[in-house]
Amino acid sequence: DVKVTQSSRYLVKRTGEKVFLECVQDMDHENMFWYRQDPGLGLRLIYFSYDVKMKEKGDIPEGYSVSREKKERFSLILESASTNQTSMYLCASSLGAGNQPQHFGDGTRLSIL
Amino acid sequence: QKEVEQNSGPLSVPEGAIASLNCTYSDRVSQSFFWYRQYSGKSPELIMSIYSNGDKEDGRFTAQLNKASQYVSLLIRDSQPSDSATYLCAVKQAGTALIFGKGTTLSVSS
Numbered sequence: 001d002v003k004v005t006q007s008s009r010y011l012v013k014r015t016g017e018k019v020f021l022e023c024v025q026d027m028d029h030e031n032m033f034w035y036r037q038d039p040g041l042g043l044r045l046i047y048f049s050y051d052v053k054m055k056e057k058g059d060i061p062e063g064y065s066v067s068r069e070k071k072e073r074f075s076l077i078l079e080s081a082s083t084n085q086t087s088m089y090l091c092a093s094s095l096g097a098g099n100q101p102q103h104f105g106d107g108t109r110l111s112i113l
Numbered sequence: 114q115k116e117v118e119q120n121s122g123p124l125s126v127p128e129g130a131i132a133s134l135n136c137t138y139s140d141r142v143s144q145s146f147f148w149y150r151q152y153s154g155k156s157p158e159l160i161m162s163i164y165s166n167g168d169k170e171d172g173r174f175t176a177q178l179n180k181a182s183q184y185v186s187l188l189i190r191d192s193q194p195s196d197s198a199t200y201l202c203a204v205k206q207a208g209t210a211l212i213f214g215k216g217t218t219l220s221v222s223s
Binding site: 031033040041042043045048058090099101102103104105106107 | 144145147155156157158159162164201203205210211213214215216
């Protein structure tokens, strides 16, 4: 079974803080993704990566950055957290070739106070 | 704008009935299609994938794909209260991330 592990289930931070969300997958997947999910807005793609040190902007990259130094790890960084970044954050991974599904981690519920 | 549309629901069915969930997509070059189930407060879980026209069955679940009409559906037979969840339709074009619908909430009453 694919295992995608997110470092925290719940996280509370203050506005202006730099926040790191970590994601690790154990299936040697090439692709990794970061989404946020908000009521009524569905899943929205923030950033994704097709290879180590490679990143692509998704639909809502503003206020976020990412890092992929190793194939198994994809980090999401909130440069200066704001209250409108309070959300559920979901990491996913998939194989690179073909029409492969994405597999999700358990999610991190982030609150910015 | 590439879109995936789902009726938000809630769709309410009695226990033992067939639940029918529908999804339409805008991009004709879409190649693969997925259904995810998401329980409240949990992350999406893959339950079905379908790549070619027709039906694909897996236990109580059947996915149906019609590329000419650009829709994909999920049938759940013998619905159980444990099937109560939000069902997300996801569509993939070549070389891109999945595009998700906003989901349909299913409620199965006992």
